[in-house]
Amino acid sequence: MIVKADQTMHEKVMNYLSDEPALNLFIIADIENFGYETDFQEIWIELDDEEQIQGILLRYMGNYLPYAKGTINAKDFSKIINKDTKYEMLSGKKEITEQFRPYVKFERTKETYFAELKDNSLLNKNSSREGIQQAGLQDVDSLIELKLQIKEFTIRATARQSLEQALKTKTGRTYFMKEGKIVVSCASTTAENSLSAMIVGVCSHPEKRNQGLATQCMEALCHDVLSQGKALCLFYDNPKAGSIYKRLGFKDIGMWSMNFPVHMTVSENNITKEPLIK
Template sequence: MIRRLTAEDHQQVQDFLQQLPTFALFLTADIEKYGYESSVFTIWGIFSHTQELLHVFGKYYNTLVVYSNTDHYPAAEVCAFLSDQAIKYDTLVGRSILAEQFFAHLSFTDIYRNYYCELKPEHFTPLINEQLNVTKADLSHTEAILKLLTSIEEFSGLDFQEEAIKTYISDGGVYLLRENDEIASLAMCSARTERLANIGGVCTAKPYRQRGYASTVVSTISQTYLEQGLICCLSYNNPAAGAIYHRIGYQPVGHMIVARK
């Protein structure tokens, strides 16, 4: 049985999501930030006949996030439910072994198979050029941030929501390195919980690559959240980016898929 989750389900949901907290980060973060009654986030549960919570999926803006503690996911049932309820989305995100089960039922134009990594304090080796000035973004940078993100070839096909970017900025989670009055490199915290922070949107404009800018920005934002007692997480499918992250201390914990219709 599939039904929308409410605040009355909160403890059961939290217990369920904490079994694989790194892979549940996005859903946990959205629940903490938006709760169960929101115009931008909705979460559903799949229950057994004894009311045991078996799987969950959530919709944040136009992104569907799937999660389960097992390697099986009732993709056909979820697809039928979404179709019957006329629930629209254009991006699917989830642990690879779960997301792949949707491929028999849905067509996607772009599929990104990412390494998922986490950084703990004991592994952190910052790569910071002290001559570079990394600052937090403010709302006046929104348009320039979107312009840079949409110019990155590796991000082609991804849907960056202006309102989501503004939320990240307002939360103090977007870090910039500026040069010649433009954004040269950036990284942002796209989701955080009481224990974890997800670092995403890492990019450098073409004229400023191979200068160590991304290393400095990622090290700076990672250090900020580590100092707050959080474990940092990020994903990548670009080997060059992965080499930077591993040098900083990020270690692989699994694989994630981002698939866009």
């Protein structure tokens, strides 16, 4: 039986999601930030005869995120998606989203590796934190200026607003290094919640690459987030990037699949940029 979740089910929902906090990063963050009673977000759950959760589907605006610990009731959850004329994307672990293919039509699919870090055993405990700062609102312009110089990044018009919002709401943090008045490297989290956080925006100034600066920022960031009992995760697109993250202790936990209907075009609004370490 599929029912719409409300606040009275919150503890049961979070207990179900907490077994895989990195994989459920976006669902957990959306529930903690926006709850169950908004017009742009809805959560449905499938209950068995003993009223135990067997699967979850979250809608945030036109984006749908399904999750189950094995087989999901894709047929019945798909009826919800197919009624939505503003459906833009179905995303999640590939093994889950693939179960929707017989019922929801996808025009395009983008897949990335999904990696998780649970402990700091491989982080360099002797890495210097000298010069590493945690960003405040006063640093936003300098951080955006750095990102504008990274050719691998596409900076949206809303980038400054998004960064300010993350800092204000503590759903993201950024560690950075400066030389003089210029930010030369940084690493950030996004979708940070009580159980997990995602690493994004790891980069160094084009003239300061291959000096380990971004790695120092990332190691400090990872250490501090892990020390709060949170799991870390990130997307990456190629094995070269993956090898760098794995040296820090990240382990692949699957492929993340983003699936778009016929009327949607894959854009920067739909995907999270691959972190860049140089």
